Every structure is written in structure tokens, then in C-alpha cells.
Amino acid sequence: xxxxxxxxxxxxxxxxxxxxxxxxxxxxxxxxxxxxxxxxxxxxxxxxxxxxxxxxxxxxxxxxxxxxxxxxxxxxxxxxxxxxxxxxxxxxxxxxxxxxxxxxxxxxxxxxxxxxxxxxxxx
Numbered sequence: 446x447x448x449x450x451x452x453x454x455x456x457x458x459x460x461x462x463x464x465x466x467x468x469x470x471x472x473x474x475x476x477x478x479x480x481x482x483x484x485x486x487x488x489x490x491x492x493x494x495x496x497x498x499x500x501x502x503x504x505x506x507x508x509x510x511x512x513x514x515x516x517x518x519x520x521x522x523x524x525x526x527x528x529x530x531x532x533x534x535x536x537x538x539x540x541x542x543x544x545x546x547x548x549x550x551x552x553x554x555x556x557x558x559x560x561x562x563x564x565x566x567x568x
Contacts, residue, residue, distance in 0.1 A: 455480040455566070458490070458498070458546040466545035469556035473547065476566050480547075489539035495532060498546060501553035506531035509543050509555070516540055 455473060457480045460466045473480045483490075490498065499506060506528050511517065516538045526534065535542055545556040549565050556562045 453550055456548040457482050458485045458542070458544060458548075459483065460486055460544045463544050465557055465559050468559035469545040469547060469562050472556075472559055472562050473566065478566065485539055485542060485544070489536070490542075492532060492536050495535055495542075498548065498553060499532075501548055501551060502546065502555065504555075506535055509535065510541050511543050514538075514540055 455478050457466075457470055457473060459470060459482050461484065470480070470482065495506070499509065502509070507526070510521075510531060512522075520538070521534060521541075543555050543557065545559075545562075547554055547556050547562045547565055549568075552565055552568070554561050554565045
């Protein structure tokens with residue numbers, strides 16, 4: 446499980462094709478922090494890992510959904526889903542997970558804008 450097992454460890458759920466995600470990685474590296482990078486499209490989080498991430502983020506599954514993605518528009522736009530169904534959607538289609546997610550200890554932030562990760566690193 447990638448959700449940050451070591452105290453103080455920084456884990457970045459990263460999509461290399463995303464400029465915001467790349468910027469967040471640069472900010473973390475610029476602080477001299479060696480983060481563990483999880484390319485979540487290649488190794489997607491399972492349901493329990495997503496639950497842990499959401500708890501650390503203080504978010505519901507529906508709040509982590511990228512609504513601009515084609516998968517969302519084709520499969521979910523206009524539908525009413527409960528939070529468990531949104532969790533199912535995120536597990537089935539990890540491209541729908543907002544990015545980047547940066548985890549440190551028992552806290553996490555979505556790095557949008559990328560400077561938001563500073564809140565986590567400077568805390």
C-alpha cells in the first residue's frame with residue numbers, strides 16, 4: 446500500500462502527463478524532500494487505499510472526481526451516484542482521480558494549484 450507508511454514520508458500520487466502534477470513534484474524536490482512517487486495510472490490505488498487517502502484529504506469520493514475527463518462525460522455526467530458508487534468509479538477509472546495528491550503522515554492535499562503542497566510541507 447502506497448499511502449505513506451513511514452512517519453513523515455512524502456508520497457505523491459502522480460500523473461507524468463499532467464503539468465500540475467509535475468509542478469508539485471518540482472516543489473517537493475525543491476524543498477530537498479525525496480518523495481516516493483506513485484504513478485497511479487500504472488499502479489492504481491485499491492478501494493481501501495483510496496478510503497485512506499480520502500480520510501487524509503478530508504474529502505468525500507465525489508469531491509476527488511475529475512469531471513473534465515472523457516470517461517466522466519461518457520459514463521457519469523448527469524448521473525446521481527452515492528459516495529460508495531463514486532468510490533467504485535474511482536477504483537474502476539483511476540484517470541478520474543484528481544491529481545496530484547501529496548501525502549505526508551496522516552495528512553494529504555490535492556496539489557491544485559501546485560503551491561498548495563507547501564501547506565503540507567511547511568506544516
